[in-house]
Amino acid sequence: MLAGLAVLLSWFLFSPSSAHNWMLGMSGTAWFTANMFFLAALYFACRTLTAHKPFLYFILLILCSLLGSVTYTTAVFIWVVISCLLLLWFSFFKCRSRLIFTYTGLAVVISAGWFFAYHRPTHHQAPVLNLLALLKYTVAFLGNMYTNKLSVAMVYGAAGLLLFSSLSVLLGRKMVTAGRTDGGKELFIALMPWYTVILYALVNTLANAVARAGWGLKHAVTCRYANITLLFWLGLFLLLWNMIWAGKVGYRHKLRARIAVIIMVAVLVIFPMYKMGFSVVQWFKGTYTRESSLAGLSLQLDVPDARVLQKIIVWSAQEVIDRQPLMAATKHVPFDKQLVPEFYYGRRLTNAGDYTAVESKIIRATDLLEQNRKVCGKPLVEQPCFFLRGQTLNSPKLNYILVTDKQDKMIGAGLPGYPPWDLKDTSRPRDYWAAYFKTDIEPVKVKLWARTAAGDWLRLRIDSFKKKFKPVFF
Numbered sequence: 001m002l003a004g005l006a007v008l009l010s011w012f013l014f015s016p017s018s019a020h021n022w023m024l025g026m027s028g029t030a031w032f033t034a035n036m037f038f039l040a041a042l043y044f045a046c047r048t049l050t051a052h053k054p055f056l057y058f059i060l061l062i063l064c065s066l067l068g069s070v071t072y073t074t075a076v077f078i079w080v081v082i083s084c085l086l087l088l089w090f091s092f093f094k095c096r097s098r099l100i101f102t103y104t105g106l107a108v109v110i111s112a113g114w115f116f117a118y119h120r121p122t123h124h125q126a127p128v129l130n131l132l133a134l135l136k137y138t139v140a141f142l143g144n145m146y147t148n149k150l151s152v153a154m155v156y157g158a159a160g161l162l163l164f165s166s167l168s169v170l171l172g173r174k175m176v177t178a179g180r181t182d183g184g185k186e187l188f189i190a191l192m193p194w195y196t197v198i199l200y201a202l203v204n205t206l207a208n209a210v211a212r213a214g215w216g217l218k219h220a221v222t223c224r225y226a227n228i229t230l231l232f233w234l235g236l237f238l239l240l241w242n243m244i245w246a247g248k249v250g251y252r253h254k255l256r257a258r259i260a261v262i263i264m265v266a267v268l269v270i271f272p273m274y275k276m277g278f279s280v281v282q283w284f285k286g287t288y289t290r291e292s293s294l295a296g297l298s299l300q301l302d303v304p305d306a307r308v309l310q311k312i313i314v315w316s317a318q319e320v321i322d323r324q325p326l327m328a329a330t331k332h333v334p335f336d337k338q339l340v341p342e343f344y345y346g347r348r349l350t351n352a353g354d355y356t357a358v359e360s361k362i363i364r365a366t367d368l369l370e371q372n373r374k375v376c377g378k379p380l381v382e383q384p385c386f387f388l389r390g391q392t393l394n395s396p397k398l399n400y401i402l403v404t405d406k407q408d409k410m411i412g413a414g415l416p417g418y419p420p421w422d423l424k425d426t427s428r429p430r431d432y433w434a435a436y437f438k439t440d441i442e443p444v445k446v447k448l449w450a451r452t453a454a455g456d457w458l459r460l461r462i463d464s465f466k467k468k469f470k471p472v473f474f
Contacts (some may be wrong), residue, residue, distance in 0.1 A: 015273050016281045017145050020224040031227045034075035037068030042193055048099055049089050051191060058099050062106065069110065074204045074228065076114050077106035081200045085192060093180055125447075137209040138202075140220035145229045146272045153221045159389060160236060164198060167239055171195060174246065190242050197235030201460045204228045223280050237265055288319060293415055293433055296334025297322060301386040301412060302341070303436040306375040314426050317376055340413035342451070349408045349429065349449065350388025359393040360448065360460040368436075385438035389418065390429050390448075392460060397453040401460075404447045406424040411446065412437020 041064035047057040166309030178184035199457040298305040306457030308319040365385040401414030415434025448460035
């Protein structure tokens with residue numbers, strides 16, 4: 001039974017619906033680290049309440065709470081929920097008062113300090129305090145692990161809140177019935193930690209609703225918040241699991257009930273979570289994994305592509321442009337390695353005289369100044385710059401593309417393996433490529449060269465491609 005539960009929880013914890021959190025830094029690994037400190041603090045809180053010599057555990061509890069608080073903002077609520085757990089213990093059993101009130105006092109000071117020092121970022125919406133709007137957002141938020149459809153997410157969220165309310169009533173009755181006995185202490189340690197996990201997730205959900213509900217309900221089903229929702233459902237099912245075992249029915253009835261819980265979780269939770277999760281993974285594969293190199297290339301070439309930058313890195317492409325000189329000077333990503341080793345703006349390409357011409361075609365050509373103006377309201381740079389998507393026909397595997405002007409001076413570069421999103425037949429993605437270039441010469445006249453994996457040079461022969469800015473390939 002325990003082995004089955006372990007397998008089920010592993011499927012639950014490492015779901016692809018949390019791919020956003022596993023693959024990214026700020027809203028991913030830092031979030032998981034903060035959650036780790038919360039769970040560690042919860043463990044040390046329980047040991048503080050039950051150990052014969054609790055002082056060491058109490059120090060570790062404070063340490064984990066502090067580390068969580070400086071890791072990510074969500075972990076500030078460690079102080080809140082752990083204080084609730086400790087005060088509830090004191091209200092039932094009237095012991096460990098010094099440690100409990102010391103921790104609670106620290107919690108008040110640190111939480112108040114964070115609250116009064118907080119300043120809302122200028123690009124954030126104003127806090128939402130409408131109770132109905134907060135309730136709708138919370139309900140939708142709690143279902144974001146299972147679907148990105150708002151109506152279905154709200155059904156899951158409502159079911160989770162209903163189950164939580166029912167278990168809260170049953171848990172309260174059990175604790176009152178057990179009273180201040182050794183059995184009551186055992187019941188408290190068996191059940192209340194999982195209840196605290198749920199409270200931690202709910203407090204973070206409510207905080208998110210206050211700060212994010214201004215962006216609309218659709219924001220609640222964003223996959224990057226699955227990290228918080230995960231704790232809610234994990235605590236909920238483990239609380240249910242332990243409450244079944246704490247019941248007064250016979251062993252066989254408990255066993256059947258636990259098997260029913262496993263089947264329910266597998267069918268109603270694991271399956272839809274993975275169904276939605278695989279779509280998230282595919283989205284990451286196409287977006288962050290593939291186009292992150294394009295974002296880096298556009299920065300290295302000083303040809304900012306606002307669409308890619310805002311999609312891959314930040315909300316505001318201007319933030320990246322402002323920091324570009326500092327990132328280049330400190331070899332910060334994406335300047336830690338040269339994506340196209342032979343590119344140097346204005347250098348003449350002298351070693352491509354003996355080349356083999358291969359047929360190629362331009363699928364899409366974009367005036368980046370015009371596109372940047374549409375995306376962020378300004379062109380970002382003044383020099384004319386362009387983005388090309390193309391396809392080679394029956395060529396060997398390419399390493400990179402170089403773009404030169406009529407005098408063979410380098411003005412841009414590109415990378416292979418970038419089929420357009422709306423292209424259905426991408427069975428040979430290596431045949432597609434994307435490139436950026438900039439020029440002061442009008443009309444735009446360029447040559448395209450490709451370096452193969454074998455080290456050979458190819459000339460990409462393209463017929464004239466008429467667009468608004470009328471590039472000529474020769």
